[in-house]
Amino acid sequence: MSLPNRLHFAFHSVLLPGTEGYNHPYACSAERLRRIIAHLEHRGYTITSCRNAMEADPQKSIATLSFDDGYVDGYHVAFSILKEHEISATFGIIACTTRGKIPPNAKLNKALSLLGIKKVQAIFLEHLKNTTYEQLLETFTPQGPPFLTSPPPQRRLKVLFSCLLPLTLRQEMGNDLWNQCFPDEAEEEKCWEIYMIPGTLKYMEQAGMEVSPHSDTHPMLHNRGEEEIDDEIQFSIAELKGISGGTPPRNFIIPYGGTPSPHLAKVLRSYEKEIAVWGYIPNTPPWRELAAEESICTARYDHRLFEEVLGIEPLGI
Ligand SMILES: [Zn+2]
Numbered sequence: 001m002s003l004p005n006r007l008h009f010a011f012h013s014v015l016l017p018g019t020e021g022y023n024h025p026y027a028c029s030a031e032r033l034r035r036i037i038a039h040l041e042h043r044g045y046t047i048t049s050c051r052n053a054m055e056a057d058p059q060k061s062i063a064t065l066s067f068d069d070g071y072v073d074g075y076h077v078a079f080s081i082l083k084e085h086e087i088s089a090t091f092g093i094i095a096c097t098t099r100g101k102i103p104p105n106a107k108l109n110k111a112l113s114l115l116g117i118k119k120v121q122a123i124f125l126e127h128l129k130n131t132t133y134e135q136l137l138e139t140f141t142p143q144g145p146p147f148l149t150s151p152p153p154q155r156r157l158k159v160l161f162s163c164l165l166p167l168t169l170r171q172e173m174g175n176d177l178w179n180q181c182f183p184d185e186a187e188e189e190k191c192w193e194i195y196m197i198p199g200t201l202k203y204m205e206q207a208g209m210e211v212s213p214h215s216d217t218h219p220m221l222h223n224r225g226e227e228e229i230d231d232e233i234q235f236s237i238a239e240l241k242g243i244s245g246g247t248p249p250r251n252f253i254i255p256y257g258g259t260p261s262p263h264l265a266k267v268l269r270s271y272e273k274e275i276a277v278w279g280y281i282p283n284t285p286p287w288r289e290l291a292a293e294e295s296i297c298t299a300r301y302d303h304r305l306f307e308e309v310l311g312i313e314p315l316g317i
Pocket residue numbers: 068069214218255256
C-alpha cells in the first residue's frame with residue numbers, strides 16, 4: 001500500500017488527564033499525541049512545521065502538525081512533547097487573542113456551558129430583533145461542517161453565529177454573553193488564562209516552532225463578503241508579523257476548514273504568492289489547487305488516515 005508522502009494533522013487542545021476540557025470533541029490527550037508521533041516516525045515520516053515542509057524535498061515523506069487557536073496547553077503540553085521529540089510544528093493563532101481579546105465564538109461556547117441554551121437564546125433574540133437574522137433563529141437548518149458538533153439547538157446558534165452574523169453583531173453579542181458570564185473580570189486577564197500571550201509565542205518561535213495566522217476573530221469565512229474575508233486574513237498576517245519581529249508568516253490556517261466557497265477561494269488565491277492555506281479540508285479540486293499538501297485531516301476524524309497510515313483507531317466525534 002502506498003502512503004501519501006505529505007500528511008497534515010490539525011490538533012486543537014492537547015490535554016493531560018483530569019484537565020478541564022479533556023473529553024471535549026476537539027481535544028487530544030498528551031498520550032495520544034505521543035502515540036501519533038511515534039507511529040509517524042516508525043513509518044518513516046519526518047515531522048515538522050508547515051513552513052519547513054514547504055522547503056523540503058518533495059520526495060521525502062513529511063507529516064506536518066498544527067495546533068489551532070493558540071490555547072495555553074499548546075505551550076504547557078504540546079510544546080513540551082515536541083521538544084522531547086526534537087520536532088517543530090505550526091501553531092495557528094487567532095490574532096485578536098494576542099491583543100487580549102477573546103474571539104466571539106469562544107464567548108458563545110462559554111456562555112452556552114455556563115448560562116444554558118434558554119438564556120443564550122433569549123440574548124440572541126434581544127440582539128437580532130428586527131434584523132434579517134431574527135427569523136433564522138427559528139428556521140435556520142445548519143448544514144455546516146462536521147466540526148460544529150453539538151445537539152441541535154446549540155448547533156443552530158453556533159452555526160448561525162459563526163457562519164452568518166456580521167462581525168459587529170458577533171462582537172456585540174459576544175461581549176454581552178461574556179459580561180453575563182463574568183461580570184467582574186477583565187477580558188484581557190481571562191483571555192490570557194485561555195490563550196498564549198505574545199511573549200510565549202515569540203519564545204516558542206525562537207525555539208523553532210512556526211507561529212501562523214488563523215484569522216483575526218475566527219469566523220467561518222465561507223459565507224462572508226470578500227472584504228470581510230480579506231480583513232480577517234490581512235489583520236491576522238499583520239499581527240503575527242509584528243510578534244515575529246517583522247518576519248512575514250508563510251502559512252494561514254483556515255478556521256473550521258471545509259472546501260472553500262467560490263468567493264473564499266478567489267480571495268485565498270489572491271494571497272497565493274504570500275501564504276499557503278492549511279486546515280481540515282477534504283481533498284477536492286478547488287482545495288487541491290490552493291493546498292500546499294494533499295492529505296489533510298484533523299487529529300480526530302479521518303478514518304482512512306488513522307487506520308491505514310497510523311494503524312490506530314480515530315477518535316470518535
Ligand atoms: Zn480554529
